[in-house]
Amino acid sequence: MHWPMFSSSIVLFALIVPVATPPLLAAPAAGDWPQWRGPNRDGLSADTGLLKAWPSGGPRLVWKAEGLGVGYSSVAVAGGRIFTMGDGRGKSLIVALDLGGKKLWAAPVGATGGNTEGTRCTPTVAGDLVFGLGQFGDLVCAEAKTGKELWRRSLEKDFGGRVGGWNYSESPLADGDRLVCAPGGSSGTVVALERSTGKELWRSKDYSDRSEYTSMVKATLAGKPQYVHLSHKTLAGIDPETGAVLWRAPRRGETAVVPTPICHEDLVYVTSGYGVGCNLFRVAKDGDGLKAEEVYSRKDMVNHHGGVVLVGDHLYGYSDGKGWVCQDLETGTALWSEKGKHGKGSIAYADGMLYLRAEGGKGTVVLIEATPEGWREKGRFDQPSRSRDSSWAHPVVAGGRLYLRDMDVLLCYDVRQR
Numbered sequence: 001m002h003w004p005m006f007s008s009s010i011v012l013f014a015l016i017v018p019v020a021t022p023p024l025l026a027a028p029a030a031g032d033w034p035q036w037r038g039p040n041r042d043g044l045s046a047d048t049g050l051l052k053a054w055p056s057g058g059p060r061l062v063w064k065a066e067g068l069g070v071g072y073s074s075v076a077v078a079g080g081r082i083f084t085m086g087d088g089r090g091k092s093l094i095v096a097l098d099l100g101g102k103k104l105w106a107a108p109v110g111a112t113g114g115n116t117e118g119t120r121c122t123p124t125v126a127g128d129l130v131f132g133l134g135q136f137g138d139l140v141c142a143e144a145k146t147g148k149e150l151w152r153r154s155l156e157k158d159f160g161g162r163v164g165g166w167n168y169s170e171s172p173l174a175d176g177d178r179l180v181c182a183p184g185g186s187s188g189t190v191v192a193l194e195r196s197t198g199k200e201l202w203r204s205k206d207y208s209d210r211s212e213y214t215s216m217v218k219a220t221l222a223g224k225p226q227y228v229h230l231s232h233k234t235l236a237g238i239d240p241e242t243g244a245v246l247w248r249a250p251r252r253g254e255t256a257v258v259p260t261p262i263c264h265e266d267l268v269y270v271t272s273g274y275g276v277g278c279n280l281f282r283v284a285k286d287g288d289g290l291k292a293e294e295v296y297s298r299k300d301m302v303n304h305h306g307g308v309v310l311v312g313d314h315l316y317g318y319s320d321g322k323g324w325v326c327q328d329l330e331t332g333t334a335l336w337s338e339k340g341k342h343g344k345g346s347i348a349y350a351d352g353m354l355y356l357r358a359e360g361g362k363g364t365v366v367l368i369e370a371t372p373e374g375w376r377e378k379g380r381f382d383q384p385s386r387s388r389d390s391s392w393a394h395p396v397v398a399g400g401r402l403y404l405r406d407m408d409v410l411l412c413y414d415v416r417q418r
Helices: none
Strands: 015-018 060-065 075-078 081-087 092-098 103-110 124-126 129-132 138-141 148-154 173-175 176-179 191-194 200-203 215-220 224-230 235-236 245-250 262-264 267-272 277-286 287-296 310-311 314-319 321-327 334-338 344-350 353-356 364-371 377-381 396-398 401-406 409-414
Touching: 075 124, 075 353, 092 129, 092 138, 092 173, 103 138, 124 173, 173 215, 215 262, 215 334, 235 277, 235 287, 245 277, 245 287, 262 310, 267 310, 310 344, 314 334, 344 396
Parallel strands: none
Antiparallel strands: 015 060, 060 409, 075 081, 081 092, 092 103, 124 129, 129 138, 138 148, 173 176, 176 191, 191 200, 215 224, 224 235, 235 245, 262 267, 267 277, 277 287, 310 314, 314 321, 321 334, 344 353, 353 364, 364 377, 396 401, 401 409
């Protein structure tokens, strides 16, 4: 395991290593990525004016920050700051940096370690607050500017939470005055808290599966706003105001269910690994309520945990046994697959391009066009400062920068056109 450098306290010491000879400029304020998988939790960046092809060796590395701790957390970018999480000395931490990579503060969350050592959650930023969830269910709200703790709850002690063997891995969802997450367990899978205080607002008492490793999304389906949650055996829509179950559909996973659901119009797409595959459901009105009907169940996309993005009417992601796949959303048919040119990994989209990050080996990052016509590669590079662990943190494109987290290290690349 690659271990970070620490100060004498639990607060991490972050070393910034500038790598460009010109003076460094802060990334543009536009294009924030305030939570897991971006503004809409779909892996899509709104950035434009980005490189359509990379030079040999990849885009320019602007800076490298070290001392972020052990973990698989990705980053959130909002309000001129970068937020991530990592295991420090005796405590898991939320860590804040400025856009130049300098550490601003670190706030303790909970215990370190886990079934797989390190943090999993990507912090959620909402206004002047930031929220982080430790791998043992410690949920903390802190001031985004200072790191001062405002409140904390324990998903296990306060809510009787129950999670699978790989510990808590979701990133909480902020929605208006609510913060929503999934403790799991017999008292209700999903809980909504008052964002400013942590006070419980409701619990999904009619939906009590254990928590899996997915993160919720908010969507409007069949005209009704709702939270969509996927467990190890159920896909469900939850009323944001009351926690009542609006609809549910049986959908059994195996071993671990990780990828975030994708919602489009009245459709909900889910996928998971261990041979399960993918499913599409259509949510429709049913009298005074809602119902979900399965459109298809297929093996064209068996995504373990690298995620899938929907661009137009096409899905892109890595499928176990098939490689990188482009899939038609409405039919589930695979339009192309490419197994030999890039290894298993995670994905993000920006400005017509897909950023593919390999989880193993040299952590190679590949740029391809987001097109159903086939694999059109436009550049690649091997990640420097590669740890010996899997690079499971998803890539982030925000403010013209590409961010790659690998355990103790965060790399920032300039991907803007000049």
